[in-house]
Amino acid sequence: MNAVLFTKELKRNRKNTLIWTAIVLAFTLMILSIYPSFSHMGEDMVKLMSSLPEEYAKAFGMDEATWSSIIGFYATYYGIYITLLMGIYTASTGATIIGKEERDGTAEFLLTRPISRGSVAGTKLAVLGALFIIVYLVQTLVAVIGMNLFGSEIAWEAMVAMHIHGFFLIAFFTAAGVLMGSFLSVKLNYMGPIVGMIFGSYFLNAIASASDAVDWLAYLSPYHYLPLTLDKGSLEPNLLACGVIAAITAMLVWIGYSRYLKRDIIG
Amino acid sequence: MVLLPLPEGAEKMTIFPDVDALMREEVCSKFNGMWVQCVVFWKGIQPTSAMNIIETQSLSKFYGKERGITDVTISVKQGEIFGFIGPNGAGKSTTIRTLLGLLAPSSGEAKLFGQSILENGHELRRRIGYLPSEVDYYAEMTSRELLEYHANIYGLENAGEKIRELAHYFELDLDRPIADLSFGNKKKCAIIQSVVHEPELLILDEPTSGLDPLMQNRFFELLESRNAKGATIFFSSHILSEIQRLCDSAAIIRGGEITAVEDITTLLAKQMKKVRLVLESDAKVELPEGAQNQEWLGNKVLFDYVGPTKDLLQWLGRQEVVDLTLSEPDLESIFMNYYRR
Numbered sequence: 237m238n239a240v241l242f243t244k245e246l247k248r249n250r251k252n253t254l255i256w257t258a259i260v261l262a263f264t265l266m267i268l269s270i271y272p273s274f275s276h277m278g279e280d281m282v283k284l285m286s287s288l289p290e291e292y293a294k295a296f297g298m299d300e301a302t303w304s305s306i307i308g309f310y311a312t313y314y315g316i317y318i319t320l321l322m323g324i325y326t327a328s329t330g331a332t333i334i335g336k337e338e339r340d341g342t343a344e345f346l347l348t349r350p351i352s353r354g355s356v357a358g359t360k361l362a363v364l365g366a367l368f369i370i371v372y373l374v375q376t377l378v379a380v381i382g383m384n385l386f387g388s389e390i391a392w393e394a395m396v397a398m399h400i401h402g403f404f405l406i407a408f409f410t411a412a413g414v415l416m417g418s419f420l421s422v423k424l425n426y427m428g429p430i431v432g433m434i435f436g437s438y439f440l441n442a443i444a445s446a447s448d449a450v451d452w453l454a455y456l457s458p459y460h461y462l463p464l465t466l467d468k469g470s471l472e473p474n475l476l477a478c479g480v481i482a483a484i485t486a487m488l489v490w491i492g493y494s495r496y497l498k499r500d501i502i503g
Numbered sequence: 504m505v506l507l508p509l510p511e512g513a514e515k516m517t518i519f520p521d522v523d524a525l526m527r528e529e530v531c532s533k534f535n536g537m538w539v540q541c542v543v544f545w546k547g548i549q550p551t552s553a554m555n556i557i558e559t560q561s562l563s564k565f566y567g568k569e570r571g572i573t574d575v576t577i578s579v580k581q582g583e584i585f586g587f588i589g590p591n592g593a594g595k596s597t598t599i600r601t602l603l604g605l606l607a608p609s610s611g612e613a614k615l616f617g618q619s620i621l622e623n624g625h626e627l628r629r630r631i632g633y634l635p636s637e638v639d640y641y642a643e644m645t646s647r648e649l650l651e652y653h654a655n656i657y658g659l660e661n662a663g664e665k666i667r668e669l670a671h672y673f674e675l676d677l678d679r680p681i682a683d684l685s686f687g688n689k690k691k692c693a694i695i696q697s698v699v700h701e702p703e704l705l706i707l708d709e710p711t712s713g714l715d716p717l718m719q720n721r722f723f724e725l726l727e728s729r730n731a732k733g734a735t736i737f738f739s740s741h742i743l744s745e746i747q748r749l750c751d752s753a754a755i756i757r758g759g760e761i762t763a764v765e766d767i768t769t770l771l772a773k774q775m776k777k778v779r780l781v782l783e784s785d786a787k788v789e790l791p792e793g794a795q796n797q798e799w800l801g802n803k804v805l806f807d808y809v810g811p812t813k814d815l816l817q818w819l820g821r822q823e824v825v826d827l828t829l830s831e832p833d834l835e836s837i838f839m840n841y842y843r844r
Binding site: 238240241244248340341342343344345347348349350351352353355498500501502 | 657
């Protein structure tokens, strides 16, 4: 890893990271801040929501716990909004952090300095990892603060399990972004394929949850292996799935990294 | 360049540029065996003992099925200024990018300092300064920030003073954002980054594009000074006069293939000149041997000339000349005339 490049890359991604972090935090606080108004409705809200089609409620992981505790409420929206937003940010950063130099024409400058390609790619991936962890930790911290502000007490076990699953899910999407960036043209706008991949994963799982006829679709989605919503008010970490997803994540990053080492730098 | 063997305790170097063979012998006999190291430059003669700094063997690069370069074999010796000349799209930049390891060769090999750039690129690039033809730098940085970033990567200490000196020499405002610089000023920034770490090998790809004549001249002086200190220079251009001014020898590339590798004296002898004459009378005169493609219009004649310049001047001296223009033909004309395959 090259310290000079690491510092420069952090600086270069600062603005984009601040914008995305602000968006994620705004969503987190917005979700938590509206919980009290739902909870004050108490039984009426539970009755109202029970009138929703069962398939719809299943698809989005809504059950009684969604309305009766802040962790249930947060879990529903953590899956829908937070992991999607964070996944889009880190996957798009992963797709562009290496290729951006080629797209902007600065790869020629960088790769004719006395830094190996392995060091360039490794440093940029380290920056990506650092940005991911910073955003992830800040969001978790703000979620905990928000729950304390707007809820009564935090179900720590479910909260920890949810955020562990969220961590590995987002890491997986990030690695998929890195892989995408190493194989596709640097001139491509990656946002479309990335949003498609993440939303597609989410909705595959949602559709499979809603209908037994297509429940096999769930196997195609990482959300199935790393659930974010509560089951009867609780959630336990699936450590086996975390390990398998982590291994796949590492493999995707390695393939992307290896591909970058051999890629022709055209412009 | 010839380095004479030095006696023990030698510590001073004297440089004698562009001496002819006779003077070279005189200088060498004067200093040989004394405590002065004599470094002698002369054009048209290649040193035989110096190592190859650049060496390619049947180097080819294809972009899919599209041709980049085919079977490029060249060698550039230590201390040489080597021209690499060819029209746009001939394969100059592809060759350079392959030399630098930005492109992986389809076949053949490229060595710098006797080592493969693909295996030892990290260390080799420390010894290289590269000036690209298109300057794309981090738009959000100023020139100073870019050059400091460059110096930090190289681990240069006290680079600030050198950067300031070079910026002053090239009249570059270091504190303007790169995005706001003209192409010429970006090029100046690129020149500074290519030399500030005092590389042993300078690889220059169309280095003068965007520079005004004054800056071109300063740049050439800088190159000559670096070469005098021992730097090897690989100079890619499509402008023949630049190659003539600076280089000891040159390779000509066309259609991705090396058409010829010549020393500059031979290249000059083969060079065609375009001659435009206005004579006192309308009477047609016999043109000198080597004239071709003549066009007469009253007392004006336009023709291409290939042959010794001395013969042309002697012929001109015998004519009643009112006006004369001698110009360099475009590169494609040279290729068409002398390197037709």
